[in-house]
Amino acid sequence: MAIAREADEKTLSLTLNGHEVQAAPGETVLQVARRNGVEIPTLCHDDRLEPYGACRLCLVEIEGARGAVPACATKVGAGMVVQTHSDKIRKLRKFVLELLLSNHPLDCPVCEAAGDCRLQDYAYEYEVNMSPWGWKPLDFPTRDDHPNVARNPNRCILCGRCVRICRDVMGIGCWGFTDRGYDTIIDTPYNLPLQDVGCVSCGQCISTCPVGALNHKRSRYAARHWQTEKTKTICPYCGVGCELTVHTAREKLVRVTAQVGSGVNNGNLCVKGRFGMDFVNSEERLRTPLVRDEEGNLVPTTWEVALDRIEQNFKRIKAESGGKAFATLASAKCTNEENYLLQKFTRAVLGTNNIDHCARL
Numbered sequence: 001m002a003i004a005r006e007a008d009e010k011t012l013s014l015t016l017n018g019h020e021v022q023a024a025p026g027e028t029v030l031q032v033a034r035r036n037g038v039e040i041p042t043l044c045h046d047d048r049l050e051p052y053g054a055c056r057l058c059l060v061e062i063e064g065a066r067g068a069v070p071a072c073a074t075k076v077g078a079g080m081v082v083q084t085h086s087d088k089i090r091k092l093r094k095f096v097l098e099l100l101l102s103n104h105p106l107d108c109p110v111c112e113a114a115g116d117c118r119l120q121d122y123a124y125e126y127e128v129n130m131s132p133w134g135w136k137p138l139d140f141p142t143r144d145d146h147p148n149v150a151r152n153p154n155r156c157i158l159c160g161r162c163v164r165i166c167r168d169v170m171g172i173g174c175w176g177f178t179d180r181g182y183d184t185i186i187d188t189p190y191n192l193p194l195q196d197v198g199c200v201s202c203g204q205c206i207s208t209c210p211v212g213a214l215n216h217k218r219s220r221y222a223a224r225h226w227q228t229e230k231t232k233t234i235c236p237y238c239g240v241g242c243e244l245t246v247h248t249a250r251e252k253l254v255r256v257t258a259q260v261g262s263g264v265n266n267g268n269l270c271v272k273g274r275f276g277m278d279f280v281n282s283e284e285r286l287r288t289p290l291v292r293d294e295e296g297n298l299v300p301t302t303w304e305v306a307l308d309r310i311e312q313n314f315k316r317i318k319a320e321s322g323g324k325a326f327a328t329l330a331s332a333k334c335t336n337e338e339n340y341l342l343q344k345f346t347r348a349v350l351g352t353n354n355i356d357h358c359a360r361l
């Protein structure tokens with residue numbers, strides 16, 4: 001009985017769209033809905049950030065509550081009765097989307113986010129047939145002063161996600177809201193170039209932007225979101241082992257992203273993982289091994305010839321000078337298994353303990 005009571009205290013029951021569901025105390029309506037397969041739209045929410053309740057798109061009806069409440073910032077309670085997609089709620093969401101579109105540039109044909117844009121998705125889902133108040137697109141000047149982050153303030157919906165992720169996840173704070181009302185814009189302090197306000201080029205702000213206001217600058221016009229093949233892999237740069245999604249199109253690596261809720265990095269990457277993969281497309285990459293000919297020139301050869309040459313030289317050096325003539329350097333870019341094999345080969349075959357690792361110090 002004691003065990004049963006303890007389990008009861010860790011869950012509570014509520015009614016979600018007419019079905020009884022279980023939740024843990026402290027969970028939000030949004031979390032419980034998503035876990036039960038109910039998709040509530042959000043623009044300002046990112047699981048990496050604290051709930052913000054700014055976009056008003058996740059409004060839901062709760063029996064007994066005054067007005068609609070934001071699902072992202074409302075904790076569930078025992079016995080709660082929640083409606084997430086009533087006619088009233090759908091109308092409210094449509095109204096919010098109409099307001100957003102009333103000054104949005106609607107330049108989807110040339111927007112990098114097309115096909116991967118929450119505003120586009122929801123406008124379609126809620127059948128927003130343009131704004132009833134007319135259309136007056138924003139016309140702020142665009143800035144192009146950063147090597148990796150492309151900005152277009154006219155597409156910004158002021159959700160604040162970039163501001164919060166740079167400040168709360170990265171601990172930097174490059175972005176902030178400036179001016180008021182229709183003139184509100186996301187900008188750097190004193191309108192300084194982004195590199196001059198401490199930006200470390202992690203691209204987290206791009207990763208969280210739900211529209212096309214912040215983009216991967218170096219992959220502009222490379223391929224549409226739906227044209228790329230997405231492959232999950234592990235970053236080759238360091239031992240943290242962040243999970244990446246590599247986007248490729250026409251046999252070229254187009255961009256790198258990371259999925260929130262997956263891998264050790266939970267959607268976060270550093271500059272190397274997110275922007276440091278251009279080398280993959282380089283025409284100068286070695287595609288075959290090279291060995292020196294008798295004149296000392298490097299010439300292409302097969303792996304069989306190259307490995308045979310290495311074996312002969314290892315044997316010769318060991319015979320002439322013994323194992324102490326060798327040293328090997330392991331790399332954080334390799335897997336644990338590869339590094340294990342290297343040390344085994346160094347000790348058991350080359351005959352030396354001269355082995356080190358680039359990440360040791």
Ligand code: SF4
Pocket residue numbers: 149165166170172173174175194198199200201202203204205206
């Ligand atoms: S790239 Fe990273 S550091 Fe630079 S503004 Fe964006 S979140 Fe901040």
Ligand code: SF4
Pocket residue numbers: 155156157158159160161162163186205208209210211213214
């Ligand atoms: S730039 Fe993107 S993430 Fe930042 S406030 Fe605007 S829409 Fe939101």
Ligand code: SF4
Pocket residue numbers: 235236237238239240241242265269270271272273274
């Ligand atoms: S993204 Fe950065 S931190 Fe993550 S594995 Fe790659 S280099 Fe390391």
